[in-house]
Amino acid sequence: xxxxxxxxxxxxxxxxxxxxxxxxxxxxxxxxxxxxxxxxxxxxxxxxxxxxxx
Numbered sequence: 132x133x134x135x136x137x138x139x140x141x142x143x144x145x146x147x148x149x150x151x152x153x154x155x156x157x158x159x160x161x162x163x164x165x166x167x168x169x170x171x172x173x174x175x176x177x178x179x180x181x182x183x184x185x
Contacts, residue, residue: 143167
């Protein structure tokens with residue numbers, strides 16, 4: 132079993148603009164997502180995706 136400790140967890144937000152960034156242009160968000168982040172959370176998620184036991 133792997134136990135991780137994340138002293139500074141975060142929420143990572145990603146957006147899909149649907150096209151390239153253009154200087155001075157208007158950019159509209161097509162889709163967005165919110166995922167937990169931080170080193171300990173990323174390690175635990177990687178172990179889980181690799182088939183590790185909780």
